Amino acid sequence: MFLTATLAKKVPELTLYFWIIKVLTTGMGEAMSDFFVHTYNPYLVVLLGALALGIAVLWQLALRGYNAWVYWLAVSMVAVFGTMAAGIVHVYMGIPYIFSATFYATVTAAIFVLWYLSERTLSVHSIFTRRREAFYWAAVLATFAMGTAVGDMTAVTFNFGFFGSGIFFAVLIAIPAVAHRFFRLNEIVAFWIAYIITRPLGASFADWLAVPAYQGGLNLGKGAVSIALWVLIGAFVAYLAFTRKDVATPG
Numbered sequence: 001m002f003l004t005a006t007l008a009k010k011v012p013e014l015t016l017y018f019w020i021i022k023v024l025t026t027g028m029g030e031a032m033s034d035f036f037v038h039t040y041n042p043y044l045v046v047l048l049g050a051l052a053l054g055i056a057v058l059w060q061l062a063l064r065g066y067n068a069w070v071y072w073l074a075v076s077m078v079a080v081f082g083t084m085a086a087g088i089v090h091v092y093m094g095i096p097y098i099f100s101a102t103f104y105a106t107v108t109a110a111i112f113v114l115w116y117l118s119e120r121t122l123s124v125h126s127i128f129t130r131r132r133e134a135f136y137w138a139a140v141l142a143t144f145a146m147g148t149a150v151g152d153m154t155a156v157t158f159n160f161g162f163f164g165s166g167i168f169f170a171v172l173i174a175i176p177a178v179a180h181r182f183f184r185l186n187e188i189v190a191f192w193i194a195y196i197i198t199r200p201l202g203a204s205f206a207d208w209l210a211v212p213a214y215q216g217g218l219n220l221g222k223g224a225v226s227i228a229l230w231v232l233i234g235a236f237v238a239y240l241a242f243t244r245k246d247v248a249t250p251g
Helices: 016-039 042-062 068-091 097-119 130-157 162-172 174-183 187-210 222-243
Strands: none
Touching: 016 042, 016 068, 016 130, 016 187, 016 222, 042 068, 042 130, 068 097, 068 130, 068 222, 097 130, 130 162, 130 187, 162 174, 162 187, 174 187, 187 222
16 A cells, blocks of 8 residues: 555656756766775765665655755766766776676666666656555665666766766767657657667766866866766756756646
């Protein structure tokens, strides 16, 4: 009964603001995770990241309706921890990006399969029960981890560089939109493809801004980039919380 109890819609409408903030959170997660992992004890940082993620997601799950501040805080914490989960597998366990990307892709696919078998839909417009919301957040976390590994794989393993990877994913993210508009690609499939691509898109440009010149970046620093992106995220979320432009109007 708890899992199937009807709730108000728990996610925002898919406006332009949604996609802007989503990309900003991916860049912030990349910069902030790298800054803390490389500045402090990485195992302690990952533990604290998991704790912050758990608190944010439980807060989101406890609400009976959509709240812009809580929702985007949860997404931001997913972005930070998802980056840590993918990065520590490569940096501290020595697993190549192609294997970690494949692993997280498999986990993501498994979550989507279980979600569909349970609910018969993967639509973000149907998040009206706690069980669907739990599947949604599991998918969000898995896509962040997978997108992190894929972005690092293209930048490092495939030698695209961070800026080159950003351009690559900027082109790639247009494909599901075009396919949906002109070739009738299923709306839900198009959404999730674009959602996954936002992760390496934002992270690649954040790395390009932050890393030193010898790595092909602008050397602004991970800390500075993460703070700047937090400010932008906060500004957009404040605007949405005040205007409610991401809340569906009756009818």
